[in-house]
Amino acid sequence: MSVTAAKGFTAAGVAAGIKENGNPDLALVVNNGPRRAAAGVFTSNRVKAAPVLWSEQVLKGGQVSAVVLNSGGANACTGPQGFQDTHATAEKTAEVLGRGAIEVAVCSTGLIGVRLPMDKLLAGVETAAAALSEHGGEKAAIAIKTTDTVHKTSVVTRSGWTVGGMAKGAGMLAPGLATMLVVLTTDADLESEVLDKALRAATRVTFDRVDSDGCMSTNDTVLLLASGSSGTTPDYDEFADAVRQVCDDLGRQLIGDAEGASKEIKVEVINAATEEDAVEVGRSIARNNLLKCAIHGEDPNWGRVLSAIGTTRAAFEPDRLNVAINGVWVCRNGSVGEDRDLVDMRYREVHIVADLAAGTETATIWTNDLTADYVHENSAYSS
Template identity: 70%
Template sequence: MSVTAPLGFRAAGIAAGIKAGDARDLALVVNDGPSRAAAGVFTANRVKAAPVLWSQQVLRGGRVRAVVLNSGGANACTGAEGFQDTHATAEEAAGALGDSAGEIAVCSTGLIGERLPMDLLLPGVRVAASQLARDGGLAAADAIRTTDTVSKISFKRGDAYMVGGMAKGAGMLAPAMATMLCVLTTDADLTAEQLDTVLRAATSRTFDRLDTDGCMSTNDTVLLLASGASGVTPDLAEFEQKVTEVCADLARQLLVDAEGASKAIAIEVVGAASEDDAVKAGRAVARSNLLKCAIHGEDPNWGRVLSAVGTTDAEFEPERLNVAINGIWVCRGGAVGDDRSKVDMRPRDVTITIDLSAGAASATVHTTDLTADYVHENSAYSS
């Protein structure tokens, strides 16, 4: 399943020795066509890893034959040599596939600021190419994990076509793009322009609304490859819906696996003057360390919700704000509402509903609580 659910794709995931032990650390996803149309969205961080700079160039052509992905090293902040390493990786894959390096995308994830062990990685690319298989999607999804405790895969069936995907990411999840690696595949037959439109729409409402720690990575990449092997050109709106469903499913899996989290928090903003305002308010709450600590402590501290909303320029009047936590309207009209002791904070899923009383638009932003485990995971070793 995963990226090999749609027709026309093969994949492999192998242990090249980049990571310690014998864990898988190198994945290869190949599009056997007939089409090679592709689109990508990348981190908005201005400090971009070498594979992002490379893949952005590749995607400008709108065609991708294959994607090489490695865990065990981000190849970010590695200078001109790091870029040459990415280029060599693409060349190696092109050689193995008898194709052009200009249509090979590369993704890396792991520690920033260290060169990749090319003496291990390049032979690994050849091994992966030799193991490409129609059922290789699970091994590929496994090979891109870093601190992820589980592989993230998804697929949805459309009207005589399929959309599949895999993703990795367990920390550094923030907006303005995915902050993780994700490869989506489909056997639908669509142009690169159509894929681009659909991918931007789908990611902006899914991965972009995930914000576990406000940190934006240097390596985030989401690719959408279309083989056209089904021979079907679907209705674009229906296709966008399917891609969005796969992205939402993967985003949910990333959230649940976020580093050190004990709560999954959905921040629903309603009554907003615009969807942008709703996202803005939701994002500000999702980034409040104080609120995230309070939820960890199972404290329905709505004051911290209001003080976060108050830092935005979304349209609202402070004295018309209403806040519900797990269905209890603990704040009404900007002041004390229903009895906060009625809020059941024990479930892992916590929903905070914020009514801006300023319009009819809405959006939901997802985050997690802030825990001592998060601090531990991110202070005990370099990552």
């Protein structure tokens, strides 16, 4: 159902020949209104791809008629020519849809530093426009895959209105090489300012807390489009909750499909002095390569958790720290706790709780283990 679960949207996914293997590589999502309000969140990497620079400008207007997305090339670090390519893509899409180019957002994902095959891409836009359908959401989700092994979609329906979406990639603020792209749609009748508030609130506690490998893409984009075609204006809190729920679901799917991963690790930091402390500590644990290797080896190595906590500026006393792995408090008061042999590490999901004993705030960061498959996948990617 994906981006076409909400009324007022059509979508398509086609093979334009951007990918050499002939797989689908171009997606189009169109908002047929009556409203065309939109909000967006983009990578905080200061080296931004051309489509991000373009779409940031588009979103300033608060109106998006269509999103055109391609896999097979990130169009990042491609200079002024790359920006012209993005602009030409928006112009072409606007032309075939009979809309204005400044209402067409563009997303790209794939290898950095390579120009897109524009003849194929622009022809693909025509093909995709001809294929637009109220049932095209799945195909669109499939066309944006890069190293993803499955396409990712999510839908939440409330009384009279729906939020749906699609995602690809392996993280955000810290994604894998494959960039995170997300398009969310809703038929709720809301202004762009409300969409923006709900989207930022949702991404802050979902995609921003998914940290697969500590690397930040040049292309990350999350868009939320509202058609208003349900004729319903939901209560803000209820709407924000639905958006958060879809983002949370998609974020979990990203972690579940992260490159080469064999474990999904939930890092829960509790009793922090501030939420910022909790996030900093969670992120430090989630990014610790030694711990990620240990988890891969099903080794409940709590010393590496403490070592990661120790590198942060968070408020804590070393001799008051407690750590649980899969429910066993293997570290108590900064020292040896319950028998580590009691920890059952056989399952794909691993739950680490870090108790800072310094307050009442909490945060959860999701990450993966570090595996030989990750190394293989990322050492052979562009060669």
